[in-house]
Amino acid sequence: MKFIVAIIRENQLDQVRVALIDAGVSRITVGNVSGHGRQTASEEIYRGQVVVPNLTANIRLEIAVNDDFVDKACNAIINATKANEDGLVGSGKIFILPLEEVIRLRTGERGSSAI
Amino acid sequence: MNYEPRKTITKSKFYSVFNRHESIFYPYSINFYTFYIALAFYPVNFALQLNYQTTRMKISLRCTLLLCALTLLPASSVLASDAPVLDTGATAWMLTSTAFVLLMVPGLAMFYGGLVRSKNVLGTMMHSFSAMGVMTVLWVVCGYSMAFGPNVLGGWFGWSSDYFMLSGIDETIMAGGIPEYIFSMFQAKFAIITPALIAGAFAERVSFKGYCFFIALWGMLIYNPLCHWVWASDGFLFNLGARGAIDFAGGTVVHISAGVSGLVAALFLGGRKGHTHLQMRPNNLVMTLTGAGLLWVGWFGFNAGSSLSSGLSSAQALTVTQIAAAAGAMAWVIIEGIHRGKATALGFASGILAGLVAITPAAGVVKPGGALILGALATVICYLAIVMKNKLGYDDTLDAFGIHGIGGIVGAIFLVFFIRDSWMTEAATLAGGSWTVWQQLGVQATAVLIAVGYAALGTWIILFVLNKFIKIRSTDEAEMRGLDNHYHGERGYGMINPH
Numbered sequence: 001m002k003f004i005v006a007i008i009r010e011n012q013l014d015q016v017r018v019a020l021i022d023a024g025v026s027r028i029t030v031g032n033v034s035g036h037g038r039q040t041a042s043e044e045i046y047r048g049q050v051v052v053p054n055l056t057a058n059i060r061l062e063i064a065v066n067d068d069f070v071d072k073a074c075n076a077i078i079n080a081t082k083a084n085e086d087g088l089v090g091s092g093k094i095f096i097l098p099l100e101e102v103i104r105l106r107t108g109e110r111g112s113s114a115i
Numbered sequence: 116m117n118y119e120p121r122k123t124i125t126k127s128k129f130y131s132v133f134n135r136h137e138s139i140f141y142p143y144s145i146n147f148y149t150f151y152i153a154l155a156f157y158p159v160n161f162a163l164q165l166n167y168q169t170t171r172m173k174i175s176l177r178c179t180l181l182l183c184a185l186t187l188l189p190a191s192s193v194l195a196s197d198a199p200v201l202d203t204g205a206t207a208w209m210l211t212s213t214a215f216v217l218l219m220v221p222g223l224a225m226f227y228g229g230l231v232r233s234k235n236v237l238g239t240m241m242h243s244f245s246a247m248g249v250m251t252v253l254w255v256v257c258g259y260s261m262a263f264g265p266n267v268l269g270g271w272f273g274w275s276s277d278y279f280m281l282s283g284i285d286e287t288i289m290a291g292g293i294p295e296y297i298f299s300m301f302q303a304k305f306a307i308i309t310p311a312l313i314a315g316a317f318a319e320r321v322s323f324k325g326y327c328f329f330i331a332l333w334g335m336l337i338y339n340p341l342c343h344w345v346w347a348s349d350g351f352l353f354n355l356g357a358r359g360a361i362d363f364a365g366g367t368v369v370h371i372s373a374g375v376s377g378l379v380a381a382l383f384l385g386g387r388k389g390h391t392h393l394q395m396r397p398n399n400l401v402m403t404l405t406g407a408g409l410l411w412v413g414w415f416g417f418n419a420g421s422s423l424s425s426g427l428s429s430a431q432a433l434t435v436t437q438i439a440a441a442a443g444a445m446a447w448v449i450i451e452g453i454h455r456g457k458a459t460a461l462g463f464a465s466g467i468l469a470g471l472v473a474i475t476p477a478a479g480v481v482k483p484g485g486a487l488i489l490g491a492l493a494t495v496i497c498y499l500a501i502v503m504k505n506k507l508g509y510d511d512t513l514d515a516f517g518i519h520g521i522g523g524i525v526g527a528i529f530l531v532f533f534i535r536d537s538w539m540t541e542a543a544t545l546a547g548g549s550w551t552v553w554q555q556l557g558v559q560a561t562a563v564l565i566a567v568g569y570a571a572l573g574t575w576i577i578l579f580v581l582n583k584f585i586k587i588r589s590t591d592e593a594e595m596r597g598l599d600n601h602y603h604g605e606r607g608y609g610m611i612n613p614h
Contacts, residue, residue: 011234011595014393045604057606 001099001112002070006061007035008092012081013059019080020063023072027115029062039090058092064099066112202292208425209297215416216304220247220311222409226464227315228607229403230513232395234597235319236607242314242326246307249327250334254303255281261339262302266349272340273347291423301420302342309338309369315513316377319395320387320594323602325587329380332581337376337573341368341566352562356555357546358538360562363432364421366476366527367566374520375567376574378511383578384588386510388595398608400460407464411440414471418478432478435486436471442490443470450498465518469497472522477530485533493525527563531556 008016013030020028034055044051065073074094081091104114224243231239250258256279264275277283278299287295310330314321344350345360345368352360352367362368387395397403419433447466448458473493474486481489501517511517531552542550581587593601600606 011597014389014595018393042600043604044600044606 001102001115002065002067003097003099004061004063004065004070004073005095005097006063006077006092007033007037007058007094008061008077008081009090010057010059012092016061016077016080019076020073023069023076025063025065025069025073025076027063031060031062033058033060037090037093056090064102064115066115070096199288199290199292201288201294202425205291205423205425206293206297208429209293209301209420209423212416212420213297213301213304215413216301216308216420217247217413219410219413219417220244220304220308222406222413223308223311225402225406226410227318227406227513229399229401229406230397230461231319232597233398233608234599236398236599237603237605238323238598239314239318241323241603242318242321243311245323245327246311246314246330249331250307250310251303253331253334254299254306258306258334258339259299259302261335262306262342263299263347266343266347270344270349270351272343273349289423293423298423301423302346305365305369305417306334306338306342309365309373310334312369312373312515312519313377313380314515316381316511316515317384318512319598320384320512320589321598322586322589322593323598325581325585325589328581328585329577329587332577333376333574336577337372337570338368341372341569344565345562352565355561356558357542357550360558361480361530361534361555362476362527362562363479364418364475366472366523367562370472370475370519370523371527371563371566372570374516374518374523375570377515378509378520379571379574380578381511381516382509383575383582386508387512388591390510391508397461404460404464407467411467411471414440414475418475422479428479431482434483435474435478435481438483438486439470439474439490439493440467441470442487443467443473443494446470446491446494447498450495454498465497465514466494468518469494469522472519473526473529476523476527477533480535480538481530481533482535485530489526489529489533492529493522496525497521524563524567527559528556531559 006016017028017030020026035058036055039056040052044053061077063073074096077094101110102112102114103110107114220243224240227243228236228240259281260275260278261272264273264278267274275283281296281299284295284299289295289298310333313330313333314326344352345362347353352362360367389395414436415433418436419429422428422432444463444466447462447469451462452458470490470493473489474481477485477489497514497518500521501514504511504514504517534552534555539550539552539555542555546554578587589598589601
C-alpha cells in the first residue's frame with residue numbers, strides 16, 4: 001500500500017479528478033494549500049501595486065492506493081496535468097509514501113481491503 | 116400610470132422646437148427600418164384594435180388640450196412662468212428611488228457572484244459593476260437622448276441635441292414636479308441593470324473586453340430603442356391600443372429583453388468547459404442571499420419609483436411588489452419541497468426574483484389579490500422552465516432567461532386578468548366605448564413579441580459582428596484558470612489560504 005500526495009495547480013483539479021476516476025481511483029481527499037516551489041507565481045495587482053505572491057495557492061490530493069494502482073494513479077495525474085501549459089515551471093509534484101496500515105472506521109477492517 | 120400626462124407635456128415642448136418628421140442628423144430616406152417593423156406588425160395591430168384611429172385622435176387631442184392648458188394657465192398666474200412647480204415630496208421619493216435602483220446593481224453583483232465558482236467571483240461581480248461605469252457614461256452622452264428624445268429614423272429611437280451631455284435639462288422641472296435630472300438618472304439605473312442581468316446567462320466564460328463592448332453596443336442598439344418604444348410619449352408601443360402596452364416598470368424593456376438576449380448570447384457562446392458532466396456548485400450562497408435581499412429592497416425604488424410621483428400610485432406599486440415577491444418565494448419553497456424534499460435557500464431567493472420580475476410590468480395596474488397569483492404563477496412557470504433547461508442542456512448559467520425572460524413574459528401577459536376596474540374604465544373611455552381584457556391581451560402579446568423578436572435578432576447580430584473583431588468568449592486557458600486571475604489579476608478569496 002502506498003500513500004500518494006500530489007500538489008497540483010488549482011485550475012487543473014477538474015481534469016485530474018476526471019482522469020483519476022477514469023483510471024478507477026475515486027476515493028480521494030482534496031485540500032486547498034499554499035506553497036512555494038520553483039515557479040514564479042502569476043502576478044496580482046492591487047491598486048496599481050504589482051504583487052508576486054511568495055506563497056501560491058495550490059491543490060493537494062491525498063490518495064491511499066494498493067500497490068497495483070500506484071502507477072495507474074500517478075500516470076493519470078501526470079497525463080492530466082500535461083494537458084495544457086506544458087513546459088511551464090510549477091505544474092506540481094507527486095510524493096509517494098509507504099503506507100503502514102489502513103483502518104476502515106465503520107467496520108474496523110484493516111489492510112489493503114480497507115482502502 | 117402617471118407616465119402619460121408627464122411625458123405628454125414634457126416631450127410636447129420639443130415638437131415646437133424640432134419638426135418630428137425632420138431628422139437633423141440623418142437623411143430622411145433611411146426611415147424605412149422602423150417603417151418595416153411597424154408595417155410587419157400593422158395587421159396584428161389592426162385586427163386587435165377596432166378603435167385604433169379614434170384612440171390616436173383622442174390621444175393627440177388630449178396632448179393638444181394639455182399643451183393649451185400648460186401655456187394658458189401660467190399666463191393668468193402672478194408668476195407668469197410656464198415651468199411646473201417643484202414638488203418636494205415627489206422629488207424626495209424619486210431621489211430615494213433612484214438610489215434604491217442603483218442599490219440593486221451591487222445586489223445583483225452579490226447574487227450572481229455567490230452563484231459561480233470561486234475562481235470567477237470577482238469577474239462575475241465586475242460584470243455588474245462595469246455596467247455601472249459603461250452604461251452611465253453612455254447614458255449621459257447619448258442614451259437619454261436616444262431613449263427619451265423625439266422620434267427620429269421613423270421612430271426607431273429618439274434624439275434631441277438638448278439631451279446630449281444632459282446639457283438642456285439643467286433647470287428643467289418636469290410636469291410631475293420633479294427635476295428632469297432625477298428622471299434621467301432614475302432611467303439611467305434601468306439602463307445599467309438590464310445589461311448586468313444578461314451577464315448571468317454567459318457567466319464564467321466571457322472575456323472582460325468582449326463583455327464591455329457587448330453591453331455598450333447592446334445598450335445603444337437594443338435597450339435604448341426598446342425603452343423609447345415603450346416609455347417615450349411618442350414611442351409606438353406606448354401608444355398601442357387604448358392606453359398603450361402596459362409596462363409599468365420594465366417587464367418588457369428590462370426583463371424580457373435581458374432574458375431573451377441572455378439566452379441568445381448563451382447559445383451563441385456555447386456552454387462552459389465541462390458543462391453538464393462537471394459539478395459546478397455555487398461558491399457562496401450567503402452572499403447570494405444577501406444580494407437577493409438587496410434586490411428586493413431595491414425593487415421598491417424600481418417599481419414604486421416608476422410612478423414618478425409620491426402618492427397613491429407609488430403606494431399601490433410598493434404594496435404589490437412586496438406581495439408578489441413573498442408569494443413567489445413561498446411558491447418556490449413549496450414546489451421544491453414537493454419535488455426534491457428540501458426547502459433550499461437558493462430556491463427561496465429564486466422565488467423572490469421570479470415574483471418581483473413578474474410584478475414589474477404589472478405594478479401599476481394590479482391589486483394585491485392579483486399580485487399574489489402573479490407572483491406564485493411566475494414561480495411555477497420559472498421553475499418548470501429551469502427543469503426544462505436542465506433537460507435541454509443549454510448553459511444559461513445563472514438562469515437569466517429562466518427567471519427574467521420567462522418571469523417577465525408571464526407578468527406582461529397574465530397581468531391583463533388582474534387589471535383594476537378603474538384602469539379598464541378609463542381605457543374604455545379612451546377607446547371610445549369599450550375595451551376588453553382580450554383586446555389588452557392582444558396589445559400585451561404584441562409588445563412581448565416585438566420585444567422578444569427585436570432583442571433576439573439584435574443581440575445575435577451584435578454578437579456575430581463584434582465577435583469578428585474581439586473574441587467575446589474567453590480562452591480555454593482563462594476559463595480554466597478563472598476570470599479573476601486572468602482578466603483582473605486578483606483573487607476573490609485570497610485570505611482563506613495562508614499567503
